Amino acid sequence: MVLLYHFYPKIFTGGFVGVDLFFAFSGFLITGLVIDEYSRDDHFRLFNFYVRRFKRIVPPLLLAVVIVLPMSLLISRDFITDISHQVAAVLGFVTNYFEILTGGDYENQFMPHLFVHTWTLAIEMHFYLIWGLILWFLVRNVIKQRHFSVVARGEMLRERVGLAAIIIVMIQLVLVNVEVLQGTNVNQLYFADLTHSFPFFLGALVASFTGVYHLPEAFQRLIDRWSTRRAIVLMFLGFAVLMTLLFCLHYDNDVTYLYGFLLASLATSVMIIAARVLHEKTPNIKEPAILTFLADASYSVYLYHWPLLIIFSHLMERNEAIILTTVLSFVLAALSYYWVEPLLTNRKLGFQHNRKPWLVGRWTAYCCLALLTVNGAWICTQAPQMSSLTRKLWVGNVQQDLDQLNGLAGQFNQNTSSASPVQKGKIPAGVTIIGDSVTLGTRASLAERVKNASIDAQANRNMGEANAIVAQQIKANTLRKNVVICIGTNSLDDYEQQLQDLIDQIPKGHRLILMTPYDGQADATWNSAKLAVLERKLPAKYNYITIADWNKIAPAHKEIFGGGDGTHFAGNSEGDELYAKAINQALKEAAKKPVKS
Structure with a gap:
């Protein structure tokens, strides 16, 4: 949805709600895994949670930045004007506020920032930091209830997580309505945490009800009552809502902020529930390998597609640029996920069978990354301060x-002279x-x-x-x-x-x-x-x-x-x-x- 919106914004006018789909799913997955960790270990390690998030987000992001910077030299230097501030905002995970402060500039309507799309990562990181602390506090509070069984404490944790998520969602929805009625600039509504992070918490609410690996009794009973056909119908109903929003919503319309993002998040939540039921109903059906690849590569594809689209659009015809952007984004994403990230985070490589190639690959990756980083830093220092x-x-x-x-x-x-006016x-x-x-x-x-x-x-x-x-x-x-x-x-x-x-x-x-x-x-x-x-x-x-x-x-x-x-x-x-x-x-x-x- 996001790629369609960026490729053909006049056709897929509401594709930006793909971001809300991602937010809802991310909130579901992260919260569900935390609840699973407590159910399994009777504990939640906040530091390990942050380390896992860092390893998943930062290495691909750093790699994308240092690869894109030299490629940007193919087009006008105006596009890297003051690029050091953009890079600092990206790596500091404050791009959303950087765009609120600078994205409304007239020039950015014609020369958008190369890394403007990383505003989503900023909000995501803020969610992890804040929600991780809230989850840690809730777990600590539940652990103290020693007179209850482990199972009972697990159900108690789910209830409290769900209640916290509902409260945060309601507060944010009220705030969105107030800001829209006051005529707040849409850029601020779109990029600000307080008005655009509620999809994460809707996903968290779903996780408190369904779980990821460990199913609560209430959801297990729902699975027993539902038929496969009902789950499929519900899945397609949520999909139909998203497709309708894809063509009907517009970025600068108040309806988008009052109802659009909420509808997209609710439709995603419905699809998550339906998919979770289908997973239990169809134990013998395996996920196709192509979907596994898309899931693995999707984050890095998102990182590369926007700056590559800007670069290639100024070197060739639009459709040619879209094709090249798509192909190269997937190639770089596969390289990042299956080779560079494992080497940087000590994750096992799927295609390695002995230690020696792994060592060679690791040091090769370190050297390449170091060279790209130095080159990127040089580009930042040489970039013009004014276009x-x-x-x-x-x-x-x-x-x-x-x-x-x-x-x-x-x-x-x-x-004042003698001449007449x-x-x-x-x-x-x-x-x-x-x-x-x-x-x-x-x-x-x-x-x-x-x-x-x-x-x-x-x-x-x-x-x-x-x-x-x-x-x-x-x-x-x-x-x-x-x-x-x-x-x-x-x-x-x-x-x-x-x-x-x-x-x-x-x-x-x-x-x-x-x-x-x-x-x-x-x-x-x-x-x-x-x-x-x-x-x-x-x-x-x-x-x-x-x-x-x-x-x-x-x-x-x-x-x-x-x-x-x-x-x-x-x-x-x-x-x-x-x-x-x-x-x-x-x-x-x-x-x-x-x-x-």
Whole structure:
């Protein structure tokens, strides 16, 4: 589900709830194994619990980081901007809070962090630390009840674990509802422990009822009453709910946070119960080897797929990148699980039969890991602290502020001199350019290449905000004769109405030039692509509108984007020249047309 969401986010819009499926299952498995340990040994060793979690999580994670870092050099250095902080957040298991603090930055919409997906590991580790302590406390409390039998104490532990899990789930669900009603940013809701770790505890609740190896009497009675057919029906019912969520949920919808994550977790819990019953009902059916491999490799596949997808998507076509990402993720995951991890954690290798190859393999693994780690550390120290896009946007903003100050100074001097101000109603000559971050990144070039142009650009600007700028300039009588609108990459769902509002408010005596938006990551279903199609139809209806078709020009010159995000070309002189040329060509065409009458 997660891979489908990352590969085709516009089709499998709710695939991110695969994370909640994993959370619920992880909570079930970990809690069930702790209860089993107490039932078997009449004890729970917290330190050993943490060591087991460390060995399972950290070696594959470290290996993935040091392998991905050198591969990231294949694309733009902008993607490793300040990478040391990302790596520190990953290895410190605080990526979720790192994303809350930085993931909302405009640049990250186009250049996502290579390790953003490790936010799940951060929440998982926090769960292990906190829930492990709670379980240890509950076990210690139960052990003191010496007047009860071992079996009775085991049932007592299950009841207390279940009660603790229910309390935590209820508190978090209430908190989620309060945060949604208060309009809390969805990134914070999605990444925060307090609003997105309840699936772990739902899984823990299931474990307290079913167990993993040691079955409680109540669940054994349930197994005796249920038929295999009923368990299969329940399994497919939970699966059907998950498939429905896969296509229906959306990341930024309140319904997702109020009900979606809960439904996904409950459906997973139902499937766990059904699978546990089926396991007892079908003792002679063995798990297919391919499923065992998928289970072994799944964690490392998750670690590799996201950064590899980002890297390969900027080197080849999307579908080719997806295929290569999938294949290489499984190859690296198999290498990690069946060779490197056993060597690093002293786990037995399935394909080793004597000690000598094991020693050779172990030292080979240590040397390779050491070299990769040193190389990764070097990459972190050499990574830029500010991307070329950020630097260009900063420069553009400063230049724009200076131009506005100079404009205010000019108006002040004009109003205080003997010369009369521009008469009200007289249209200033020249060009007004209103744009978003793409325009802002090339602002200095436009100022040089487009004659008599006033440029107003801002990152993340949409058509509604551009309309407000136009209205302000109309009121101040500063809107020039030729109005160029370079907006659309950040199109909202109401783009049609906003475009019509722009057309309606352009005053008489002006010409309107629309620069069609281009987003290298967009397909035909994106609002920006739909806006480009709509804008091309307008000159047939309005004779004062001209199209500068950047949406067609840019794809024919992909070299201007380098290995970047496919939308911005900040710092690329060829891109600057091509962008200005498109506007100047459209202005020449517009000069042959009438103004709005």
